[in-house]
Amino acid sequence: xxxxxxxxxxxYLQYCVKTQPSENRHTIWSRLYAACRRLSQxxxxxxxxxxxxxxxxxxxxxxxxxxxxxxxxxxxxxTVGISFEQRRSLISNSGRVSEELRRRNVRIVDPKVAGDExxxxxxxxxxxxxTHDHAIKGAIVFFGxxxxxxxxxxxxxxxxxxxxxxxxxxxxxx
Amino acid sequence: xxxxILIVDDSxxxxxxxxxxxxxxxxxxxxxxxxxxxxxxAIRELPNLILMDVVMPVMDGFAACREMRRHDKLxxxxxxxxxxxxxxxxIESGFESGCNDYLTKPIRSHExxxxxxxxxxxxxxx
Numbered sequence: 001x002x003x004x005x006x007x008x009x010x011x012y013l014q015y016c017v018k019t020q021p022s023e024n025r026h027t028i029w030s031r032l033y034a035a036c037r038r039l040s041q042x043x044x045x046x047x048x049x050x051x052x053x054x055x056x057x058x059x060x061x062x063x064x065x066x067x068x069x070x071x072x073x074x075x076x077x078x079t080v081g082i083s084f085e086q087r088r089s090l091i092s093n094s095g096r097v098s099e100e101l102r103r104r105n106v107r108i109v110d111p112k113v114a115g116d117e118x119x120x121x122x123x124x125x126x127x128x129x130x131t132h133d134h135a136i137k138g139a140i141v142f143f144g145x146x147x148x149x150x151x152x153x154x155x156x157x158x159x160x161x162x163x164x165x166x167x168x169x170x171x172x173x174x
Numbered sequence: 175x176x177x178x179i180l181i182v183d184d185s186x187x188x189x190x191x192x193x194x195x196x197x198x199x200x201x202x203x204x205x206x207x208x209x210x211x212x213x214x215x216a217i218r219e220l221p222n223l224i225l226m227d228v229v230m231p232v233m234d235g236f237a238a239c240r241e242m243r244r245h246d247k248l249x250x251x252x253x254x255x256x257x258x259x260x261x262x263x264x265i266e267s268g269f270e271s272g273c274n275d276y277l278t279k280p281i282r283s284h285e286x287x288x289x290x291x292x293x294x295x296x297x298x299x300x
Binding site for chain 1: 185186187188190191194195198258260261279280281282283284287
């Protein structure tokens with residue numbers, strides 16, 4: 001898995017070479033390159049959860065994150081910056097959160113969008129389902145962003161997509 | 175000889191991105207993972223520019239900046255703080271510690287390289 005992710009990082013590096021730094025895509029490719037390199041390193045060190053938190057904090061301006069397993073009850077694999085109330089709300093809403101995970105692999109929550117009200121009410125800003133062997137095993141739950149950031153950027157969705165593809169097997173399959 | 179840039183961050187993720195961006199522009203890159211290590215590397219390597227995170231273990235970026243400004247050979251080296259802490263008081267603390275500029279994370283390729291080029295051009299002109 002580490003090698004697979006590293007090969008992906010090489011692809012992103014090539015995209016960076018072919019794109020001008022002045023283009024927005026260059027920033028996205030650069031972040032994806034670094035995130036893949038970091039994740040492949042983390043897989044080798046068996047510290048994937050730490051790497052996810054680090055990537056999200058540095059590239060997505062989010063420092064309130066929970067990485068959870070869904071059995072279907074929610075259990076915490078790693079958290080950073082989340083409050084007791086946020087933990088409690090996830091646990092007490094395990095069933096509903098698990099249902100929401102089945103709707104889409106990557107979810108950026110918009111309180112103005114119909115269907116996102118429940119997640120928004122919990123203070124969740126993004127949700128990534130983590131699958132392995134065709135089953136949802138867990139999720140990465142993002143809460144508040146740092147104050148100087150209004151919301152997730154377009155490139156963040158791609159980073160979340162990366163998490164969705166690789167982290168299920170990394171966290172639940174190895 | 176191409177300019178030498180010291181990048182300082184406890185996050186390998188950020189160091190990976192910064193190193194890639196700088197090396198693609200043919201800069202020499204040296205690294206440190208905390209403020210204490212940054213001071214040691216800066217004294218040894220005498221970089222042309224320092225890009226430093228703020229929140230780090232062992233010694234934070236502000237303390238490292240103040241320490242560097244106490245050294246004769248580092249007094250005029252441009253130091254740019256790069257931090258997720260973008261609140262006015264944090265930025266003010268950065269300038270009070272002796273930095274030349276402040277960038278907020280998440281960094282963007284163009285903005286990052288522009289600020290690097292501007293400070294290296296200014297240093298070359300002196």
